[in-house]
Amino acid sequence: MTEFPKAYEPQSIEQKWYPIWETLGYFQPTGPNRPYTIVIPPPNVTGSLHMGHALQHTLMDALSRCRRMQGRRVLWLPGQDHAGIATQVLVERQMKAEGLKRVELGREEFERRVWKWKEESGGTILRQMRREGASVDWTRERFTLDPDLSRAVREVFVRLHEEGLIYRGAYIVNWCPFDQTSLSDLEAPKREVKGHLWHIAYPIKGSSERIVVATTRPETMLGDTAVAVHPDDERFKHLIGATIALPLIGREIPVVGDETVEREFGTGAVKVTPAHDLSDFQIGQRHGLPHVVVIDQTGRMTVDAGERYAGLDRFEAREKIIEDLAAQGLLVKTEDYTHSVGHHDRCGTPIEPMISLQWFMNVKPLAEVALQAVRDGRTRFVPAVPWTRVYEDWMENIQPWCVSRQLWWGHRIPAWYCDNEHVTVSRVDPAECASCGSKALRQDEDVLDTWFSSALWPFSTLGWPDNTEDLRQFYPTNDLVTGYEIIFFWVARMMMMGLKFMNDVPFDTVLITGIVRDANGEKMSKMKGNIIDPLDQFDKFGTDAVRFALASMAVGSNDMTVQESKMESARNFANKIWNATRFVCMNLGDPKGQPAAKWVPSDALADRWIRVKLNSAIEQVTRAFEEYRFHEAAQTLYHFFWDDFCDWYIELSKPLVASGEDSPEVRNARERIAYVLETSLRLLHPLMPFITEELWQRLPHEGDSIMVAAFPIVETGLDEAKSREQMETLIALITKVRNIRSEKNIPLQSRVKLHLAVSDKDTAALVNENSHHVKRLARVEEIFIADRLPALEEAVRDVVGGIEVAVPLEGLIDPEKERARITKELVRKEGEARGLASKLDNLSFVERAPRDVVDQARNRHGELIAEIETLRSSLGKF
């Protein structure tokens, strides 16, 4: 027999199995049955594995493995995202160390360097995924910049452009002055900033009147082209149409009336800078105001800001302008003011809203379709609350998507311009302008938002725009597992693109997970330095243990805190599985050539009971996976295996299984225990793939790998209730005796006598048939069963499950203490009985409560009364 160490050592076993599985092709979809598909959320090529991946991959792998064992044709498709800004910035930073600059290198050379970086250093995460045990099909690995996927991107861009849904125009965008690119709204989340609200007086021309405006951004005043007031505002009504001489720069600008102005806010008058603020831009559109750009792409003031300010950083300019206004007596008031300002989510730079010529996508029409698909349940979120509504709200209020980025790493926009500024958008690089035939074409310098290609992931990875076999088979995919932080970035956009180009939803179910936080409940980040590396955890506890711990914490989309204690507990569980199998193997002999164990029918209580428990574990785990309640699956497995199987069934089986004999009875007992164990391993496999494979191979089994063995199936027609009740009674009895022993400090070696009084025949028979178990597990040398307890001088008395118990313990009984103990128990039981009695006396309870609740209360009350009686009488014995 193979060597069987006393403790589970994960490392070598994990290393052994993954390559075997991969080589044997188990990760590839096979078989004639219904496909089951998951596409992985493609991690950034720059990324390395973090706990969030470990969690999500565990769930995806558990689902994949479970479905695979259930016979589905499973495809879990892996891949990576080119991660535009992240990657470009990273490579630029590396180049900087060598004294190289991107612009000096030129576009082609830079791109070459990024590809080189990708080949050498990218894809760390893919290697790490092997350690997770992720059963992804590596033969179908994809990268968003693969030629096929790039072709899909172009196809989508061109088609949307043809339909007028993608267009080029000058609008206000979120501009990052640090990275010098435009951003989508999602990449520019608002952050609270403590600032000021400055009240500035603008003099009215040809009048002594002034109009005071309030602003948080005085530097933009140099670009003001109007002041707006509410048209019905009595304070300012008469000034509409008047002309203002803009301070510091002297430009003449009008006062306009606009209904969006809040009369209550600030001074009720707003300075309007159409080139640097979205709402001002819109006011400008309504009133035909000119745009004066005063801040450039680097965040510095332009020449149009006037020579006094030109070249200054926007924040330096702010201070200088405030000083200058104060000096001229135009600064009326300065208030502290906290407001929200967009910041680039990657670099943290405050966004500069800026008018800019960019490519946009009108997503509204696609959003309506995507909204409908969720409303009528073609795609559903799990948990449905709150994510369905979060998704719907966003889709309902969706704004045009700025898709162009001023970067070099990404899908270059397939638009070409001739000298006449005609635009040619084309699937293939055009030779001439589509409008004028000019051969002097230059391609748009910009690339697409990274998320543009991610949005196509569920079909671009399967071969679209070609109608491939994979596409027909695996689209739509089944489950998408991802975090709530990218519902808008990714999930929503896949929905829109999938429905638009495949005419079907990209996935049936979106499983939203929570965030894995550190032990203090804080979000992990490189900045904070509180990252917990899953690989360290794998080293420390074993991959299966970490997977199991993560799954056991995955409740809905709740965030979770990493708990070392959970990891330890899961590691101990793995060790428990190891040793239980070790025990069974020690008694089975060589598994080679032995067929897989079958259940040998038995009337013995323990056998009937474990079968019921196993069956209900199968039922619960199966349902838990179906309903994505991973913590419930983990919990069921843990308690079934440890409490029921190890603590009771193995212990009860030992006399036969470990007897060393070779009788039919013993062989059958061994077969049964092997059966339960082997089935349990299959049930555990989706969450703990490595250890279950290793142990399964050491047991008699059929087939080459547990990966492709059948997932356990629920049986029907077992004598559920009776077996459970009887076993519960037996367990309660044994526990009671152990309890008495423990309280009286009876050493393990000394056996006690046990007197039982049982009134009903069934219970008497039950105890009789299982008395050898009671003797062994409660360390009892002799059991006396009668209708009534005999008179005993010195004994501990108690009652459990309708059985009167007495343990004679000469010289160890302190009557006072016994009396106190029993009295305490009496008080508790009497209290409970009183509560039940008053409930049962309550007519409306008896009439309105469900029948079984009333019956249950009645039975419990009866039991209590009997037990109280018994306790009272034993009280008299002291």
Next chain:
RNA sequence: GGGCGGUUAGCUCAGCGGUAGAGCAUCGGUCUUACAAACCGGGGGUCACUGGUUCGAUUCCAGUACCGCCCACCA
């Protein structure tokens, strides 16, 4: 400004219309023929607060307090 979530044992969290559970920690006892990463036994909670619905509320509803999250063009 709008929306959402949380508050349960010392800690981290499940659960739920019928007087509460887990893991860890804690206390006591064990080398009992798989496992000390184990075994056996025990203690510990007025389920944030206030009302309401109900025969019955930790669970449903409303409000309060504290903590947290998301969305938003009041400058």
